[in-house]
Amino acid sequence: SSRVSAIGLYKSFNLYSALKSAGITASSTTTYTPTAVRSAIANKLGVQPIIRCSLSNTKYAISEVWLCVSKSTLKLTQCSTTLLNLHAADCNANLYIPPYPGGTY
Numbered sequence: 001s002s003r004v005s006a007i008g009l010y011k012s013f014n015l016y017s018a019l020k021s022a023g024i025t026a027s028s029t030t031t032y033t034p035t036a037v038r039s040a041i042a043n044k045l046g047v048q049p050i051i052r053c054s055l056s057n058t059k060y061a062i063s064e065v066w067l068c069v070s071k072s073t074l075k076l077t078q079c080s081t082t083l084l085n086l087h088a089a090d091c092n093a094n095l096y097i098p099p100y101p102g103g104t105y
Contacts, residue, residue, distance in 0.1 A: 009074065015065055016100070018044030024097060031094040037062065047076045048084060053091035060095040 019025070022040030024032050034051060041049040045067070052064035066087070068079035 009069060013045060013067060013076070015041060019097060026097045026099040028096060028099060031059070031096045033094055034091045037095070037097075041065065045076055047078050050079060050084065050087045051091045051095075052087070053093070053095050056098070060091065060093045061098050062091070062095050 016026070018041045019037065021044060022036065024037060024040050034053075037051055038049055041051075047067060050066035051062055052066070053060045054063040055061075066079070068077050068083070069075065070077045
């Protein structure tokens with residue numbers, strides 16, 4: 001079957017690996033610039049991500065990473081400039097990558 005689940009797509013995009021390869025690791029104390037996080041993901045996956053943050057214990061934490069996927073091919077595609085610009089300010093403070101609840105990546 002050619003059906004692909006959202007979970008299957010998610011698992012094929014190893015964001016923690018992309019971040020780790022740029023020296024960005026999960027931590028509740030070390031922060032990173034949004035530009036560094038976006039660049040690490042873009043360098044590994046070849047497309048610019050949209051990152052979303054939330055305020056947690058007086059610090060900003062990454063809460064979501066959006067990637068655009070082609071409906072016809074189910075492959076990563078560059079998000080439109082309009083979409084990237086719309087969300088450019090969603091996460092513009094230094095942020096941390098929360099540790100994964102399971103403890104491993």
